[in-house]
Amino acid sequence: MVVIGGDHLDISGFVDGRVQIAVILKYLKRLMSRTQVIVCSGNHDLDSRNEAGEKVARWMDKVRRLGIPTDGDSLAVGDALFTICPWWDGPATRQAVFEQLARDARKRKKSWIWVYHSPPEGSPTSRTRERSFGDADLTGWIETFGPDIVLTGHIHQAPFDGAGSWADRMGATWIFNAGRQIGPTPAHIAIHTEQREALWFSLAGSQAVRLDAPLQRPFPAVTDPPAWLRS
Secondary structure: OEEEOOOOOOOOOOOOHHHHHHHHHHHHHHHHOOOOEEEOOOHHHOOEEOOOOOEEOOOHHHHHHOOOOOOOOEEEEOOEEEEEOOOOOOHHHHHHHHHHHHHHHOOOOOEEEEEOOOOEOOOHHHEOOOOEOOEHHHHHHHHHHOOOEEEEOOOOOHHHOOOOOOEEEEOOEEEEEOOOOOOOOOOEEEEEOOOOEEEEEEOOEEEEEEOOOOOOOOOOEOOOOOHHHHO
């Protein structure tokens, strides 16, 4: 499975957003022909307003029509449940996200994974050298509902900054943010839920954490990817 946690559009670029969307949809369609794909929106993806006047990524409806789970959707894969949350711009959308999480909390599942663009407040996955840009509401929702994993993005430089990180643990919940780098291969995280291992790959190097062990820093470097990843 491939999870893309938002900020698909380049809002500072010279290419019209509608053209960017068309290209992104083309590549998402190609990707979904090879594997299961999950996509959520980020703050760079907002292209419309809802009935409450809040900014939303309306074009995510086109992603859904491709057959890709996206904002507001849930996906059960075996005994794991994925909850895919939209970027929220105001109280109406925020309330919808809370209701989505509360609804999925009542569903039967062995593991619960959230796809949520912003990392939580108080986590190094949301930090730059100067300050934290995390989502305080997400921090509260993690404390309330206790997901196993939250896959985020938003703070592009967090893993590359001395005060930041690509991985964190809040209680029993693991938080991941791969960060953003320029180049042909994006910074990315590979997670094996049965082997209980997560690995981060970037131009700055590769690191690993054990999901069944206490959080310890510095994270060990990965010099030889495990067999499950090579295969």
